[in-house]
Amino acid sequence: MQHPYIKEEHKIFRRTLQRFLAKECLPFYEKWEEDQMIPRSFWLKMGEQGYLCPDIDIAYGGSGVDWGFSVIINEELERVGSSLIGIGLHSDIVIPYISTYGTEEQKQRWLPLCAKGEMITAIAMTEPGAGSDLANIQTTARLEGDHYIVNGQKTFITNGIHADLVIVACKTNPQAVPKHKGISLLAIERGTSGFSRGRKLNKVGLHSQDTAELIFEECRVPKENLIGIEGEGFTYMMEKLQQERLIVAIAAQVSAERMLELTIDYVKSRKAFGKSIGQFQHNQFKLVEMATDIEMGRTFLDQLIAEHIEGVDVVTKVSMAKWKLTEMARNIATQCMQLHGGYGYMEEYEIARRYRDIPVASIYAGTNEIMKAIIAKKLGL
The missing domain is CATH 1.20.140.10 (Butyryl-CoA Dehydrogenase, subunit A, domain 3)
Structure with missing residues (x-):
């Protein structure tokens, strides 16, 4: 059956991607599963070929193509193995928060690096005591001068070990009614004071996909790292x-x-x-x-x-x-x-x-x- 969103250029792209994966991914995938980590070198190779964030604007390092190309990338990665799902999370789940709600300065600072594979992203919603009930997350971020002070813990975070930039859901107004109105999104970068990784989690499956705990203890995040409007995170x-x-x-x-x-x-x-x-x-x-x-x-x-x-x-x-x-x-x-x-x-x-x-x-x-x-x-x- 012909996919209704697929054109000839998509078919050519799929064949090129399949050849790339046959050379750069498939022969090594079982070793990555044994090592329980996909190497950053593979991310860089994906970025070099334009297989990361293809739908973001050319001005920010993307190709500006339609989302059908992203569908093809996700399909072909899954055909190799499910542990590659962190790449789709980076390109098609995390990056859209920045490209849609981010400031021009944020886009220029982060998106080109993300498209190259030099900056890997994650999104941190789930907590030890809050999964599906996002309105009741306990991670807080209080504004002090030019910084938010973040305290809390996140778990089951895809790309948690590799991530250089994590979009964190946190309570900037714990007294908000209804509760979800107090949630905001902050982008926290690797090396930020008070940000550390907990365990790399040992999962039943998805062995080479890095999943981790993230810990924030009096973590100082510049207020310029707020994604969108405060209180609109939910x-x-x-x-x-x-x-x-x-x-x-x-x-x-x-x-x-x-x-x-x-x-x-x-x-x-x-x-x-x-x-x-x-x-x-x-x-x-x-x-x-x-x-x-x-x-x-x-x-x-x-x-x-x-x-x-x-x-x-x-x-x-x-x-x-x-x-x-x-x-x-x-x-x-x-x-x-x-x-x-x-x-x-x-x-x-x-x-x-x-x-x-x-x-x-x-x-x-x-x-x-x-x-x-x-x-x-x-x-x-």
């Missing part, structure tokens, strides 16, 4: 979370497609009782069911991407896609591992990695239960 996050959830849905869809591809190849070659296990009707029916779910997911997702690029309000549909496609991918991972038999439980088989990488997609960027609550509200329930 509104900004609610707006930008739509693209974040779409990125997660894209990754889940591609992961499901890859797992089916791996499994079809496996059942054709694996023999049992004198024939390939792909010839058994039960297995055929399982594969047919998965292929149908994947095809329907891709059709819905592509239309959703096209609407997002056109600027249509996709809050309801993107919430549907996020929960439905991540649940689909998790179910497919289970079934594909089962069809691999004992080999599916072996680390040398890609399906094992996919099986442990996919479950978190139903948790981050808002749990699937939160997605259903959003949809229910949009339905007037």
Whole structure:
């Protein structure tokens, strides 16, 4: 099926990116998983080729292209492995806060470095005691003269170890009513006094994607690092979370497609009782069911991407896609591992990695239960 947002230049771009990843990423990915870190050198290579932040304006180091190019980058990175999701977070989740709400000085100072891969970004919302309930974050930022003094702790932060610039959600007005009106966003740079990293978190999956705790103790942040307007941070996050959830849905869809591809190849070659296990009707029916779910997911997702690029309000549909496609991918991972038999439980088989990488997609960027609550509200329930 032809994606409605794909043109010939996108196809050429995809082929070029695939060649780049085949040379610079795929041969090293398993080693990165063992080392539990994607090297900064790969980020720099991505930046050199224009694969970071392609949609930001040329004046700030981007290519000024449509978001379809970002979709292709996220898809091809996911086909290599889910641990590369931090790159999409950098380009398509964090950078839009700066390009949309940042001052001209902030854009000129940070965006060119981000596009080159010389500055890696993260966004810090989640806290040890506050995940989905963002209005109740406890990290505070009080203004003293020309600086905000930040105190608090963040956890589960993607790119937490590598990050040179972190956009931090904090309470600038703890007495605000309603609570979310007191939340602001501050950009905190590596080396800022009072900013330190906690543990690099040991996860079930996504082994080479660095996830960390961030600690702020009387951290002095110049007031010029405020993103947008004080007190509007919650509104900004609610707006930008739509693209974040779409990125997660894209990754889940591609992961499901890859797992089916791996499994079809496996059942054709694996023999049992004198024939390939792909010839058994039960297995055929399982594969047919998965292929149908994947095809329907891709059709819905592509239309959703096209609407997002056109600027249509996709809050309801993107919430549907996020929960439905991540649940689909998790179910497919289970079934594909089962069809691999004992080999599916072996680390040398890609399906094992996919099986442990996919479950978190139903948790981050808002749990699937939160997605259903959003949809229910949009339905007037």
